[in-house]
Structure formats: C-alpha cells, structure tokens
Amino acid sequence: MPASAMDKDWLCFHPNPSKPGFTLPPGAVDAHCHVFGPGAVFPYAPERKYTPCDASKEQLFALRDLLGFERNVIVQATCHGSDNRALLDALAHSNGRARGVASVAPDVSEAELRRLHEAGVRGVRFNFLKRLADFTPREVLMSVAERIAPLGWHVVVYFEAQDLPELWNFFTRLPTIVVVDHMGRPDVTQPVDGPQFERFVRLMREHPNVWSKVSCPERVSVSGPPTYDDVVPFAQRLVESFPDRVLWGTDWPHPNLKTHMPDDGTLVDMIPRIARTVQLQQQLLVDNPMRLYWA
Numbered sequence: 362m363p364a365s366a367m368d369k370d371w372l373c374f375h376p377n378p379s380k381p382g383f384t385l386p387p388g389a390v391d392a393h394c395h396v397f398g399p400g401a402v403f404p405y406a407p408e409r410k411y412t413p414c415d416a417s418k419e420q421l422f423a424l425r426d427l428l429g430f431e432r433n434v435i436v437q438a439t440c441h442g443s444d445n446r447a448l449l450d451a452l453a454h455s456n457g458r459a460r461g462v463a464s465v466a467p468d469v470s471e472a473e474l475r476r477l478h479e480a481g482v483r484g485v486r487f488n489f490l491k492r493l494a495d496f497t498p499r500e501v502l503m504s505v506a507e508r509i510a511p512l513g514w515h516v517v518v519y520f521e522a523q524d525l526p527e528l529w530n531f532f533t534r535l536p537t538i539v540v541v542d543h544m545g546r547p548d549v550t551q552p553v554d555g556p557q558f559e560r561f562v563r564l565m566r567e568h569p570n571v572w573s574k575v576s577c578p579e580r581v582s583v584s585g586p587p588t589y590d591d592v593v594p595f596a597q598r599l600v601e602s603f604p605d606r607v608l609w610g611t612d613w614p615h616p617n618l619k620t621h622m623p624d625d626g627t628l629v630d631m632i633p634r635i636a637r638t639v640q641l642q643q644q645l646l647v648d649n650p651m652r653l654y655w656a
C-alpha cells in the first residue's frame with residue numbers, strides 16, 4: 362500500500378459546508394481542529410492506526426474564514442505520531458492566528474520543546490483510545506507532563522467515559538491544566554445527571570485545573586444529524602457549570618467518522634443552543650481560548 366493511500370472506508374470532510382446562520386463573536390477561536398499531511402509532503406507516521414484523506418492548512422484556513430473564526434488551535438492527530446512537521450508548517454503559515462497542541466516522544470529534548478514553544482505550541486496531547494494509540498506507561502506520560510509544565514503548557518487528554526475511573530488518579534496528579542477532549546466522550550443515551558456524566562462533572566468540580574471541550578456532537582450523538590439533540594444537554598451542563606473552563610472546536614476534518622460527515626456550518630449553528638447567552642458565548646469562543654493559548 363502506498364504510504365498515503367487513505368483507508369477504504371474513510372469519509373472525507375464536507376466538500377461544501379454552509380455558512381452558519383449564527384454570527385460568531387469577533388475573535389472567536391476554533392479550539393480543536395487538525396491538519397492531515399498532505400501525505401506527499403508530510404508523510405503519515407508508520408505506527409498510525411488509520412490513513413486519512415489529506416486535509417491541508419489552506420483548506421483549514423479557508424474553513425476558518427467561511428465559518429467566521431479568527432483563530433485555530435490545531436491539535437496533533439495520531440496519524441502523524443510525534444512527527445509534528447505538518448502542524449508546525451500550518452502554524453508557521455497562520456500569521457500568528459494558530460496555536461498548536463503537539464505529541465512528543467518521551468525523550469524529547471529541552472531544545473525541541475523550546476523550538477515547539479517558539480513555533481506556537483502550548484500543550485501536549487495524551488491519547489488513551491486503544492483504537493488510536495498504543496499504550497504508554499503512566500509514569501512516562503507523567504514525566505512528559507512534568508517537563509512541559511515549566512513552559513506554561515497544558516495537557517490535552519482524549520479518553521472515553523467508561524475509562525475515567527481507571528484514569529482518575531493519573532489525571533488528578535497531572536501538574537498542569539488538563540483539557541479534556543469532547544466532554545470525555547459520554548454515552549449520551551445515559552441521563553445527563555446519571556452516574557457516568559456525574560463522575561465527569563465531579564472531576565471538573567473537584568479539580569479546578571480541569572477544562573473540557575464541548576465539542577464533537579457528530580461523534581458523540583446517537584440521535585444524529587443535523588441537530589444532534591441528545592448531545593445538547595451534556596454540553597449545556599458543562600458550559601453553565603464551568604463557564605470559564607470550556608472550549609469549542611469543529612474537530613475538522615472529522616477523522617474516523619463512519620456514519621456521516623457533518624456540515625461544519627451546522628455545527629457552528631449548535632453553539633447558541635449549548636451556550637445560551639452572549640456572555641457564555643464570549644467566554645466559550647473568545648475569552649477562554651485566548652487565556653489558554655494567547656496569553
């Protein structure tokens with residue numbers, strides 16, 4: 362198989378997303394998106410679990426402008442492993458309008474961390490989904506976290522709700538801000554005040570350094586597009602309980618979706634349903650991401 366032949370069942374991002382009806386506040390940040398390749402320039406990692414369609418920085422920046430965002434936070438995806446070249450290239454061409462969350466090898470040098478910082482990286486991502494990443498011992502991850510803490514960086518964690526009990530002690534020992542991807546992937550067929558989501562809310566309540574992205578209705582929903590109604594109460598609860606610790610992102614180009622590909626304009630139109638006041642929208646889209654990534 363050629364290095365960058367995309368998976369046979371891969372769904373590519375929406376070719377023609379709609380312009381949202383909701384007008385984003387000035388300075389809004391898409392705080393979770395990716396770039397993929399292009400594979401011919403930035404080859405995918407040999408250890409990857411999937412091969413996506415290419416999704417370039419130019420396409421990401423065009424989407425940013427169409428939707429009305431001013432800035433992006435580009436998150437390293439597992440298909441590039443700890444080779445951050447595609448991410449750094451996107452940051453370098455963003456005119457200061459993008460920051461990054463990288464993946465780093467456990468033995469990353471101080472000089473490399475410094476270089477990443479200067480390029481606009483402000484965090485590292487630890488991925489706990491078995492379908493996406495091989496197991497790394499917790500003490501190895503902890504030592505990475507201890508090394509990035511003095512830079513003022515944070516740790517982004519991606520896991521599924523059923524794994525939180527086992528990860529709890531690790532997460533609560535991390536010495537940085539901890540940003541959880543996609544609300545900790547709740548099972549939205551369970552009640553929003555049921556034990557599973559209650560555990561996640563308790564994590565945030567008891568640990569003021571834990572933040573959450575209220576992102577990815579298209580991945581979490583069972584009721585499905587275009588309105589993803591079943592996800593709304595979960596996102597609403599986090600936004601209203603922790604208004605200064607939530608972030609929102611498109612998750613473009615939506616890797617590994619199997620049932621459908623969302624229209625990114627429709628995703629933006631969900632924002633006023635989950636952040637129901639102008640003040641909450643300002644915090645979610647502007648104040649919180651600016652404090653975390655551009656301070």
Ligand SMILES: O=C(O)/C=C(\CC(=O)C(=O)O)C(=O)O
Nearest residue numbers: 437438439440493612616617
């Ligand atoms: O884009 C996301 O946030 C979610 C992903 C991909 C991912 O995290 C990765 O490849 O690193 C997923 O659930 O497959």
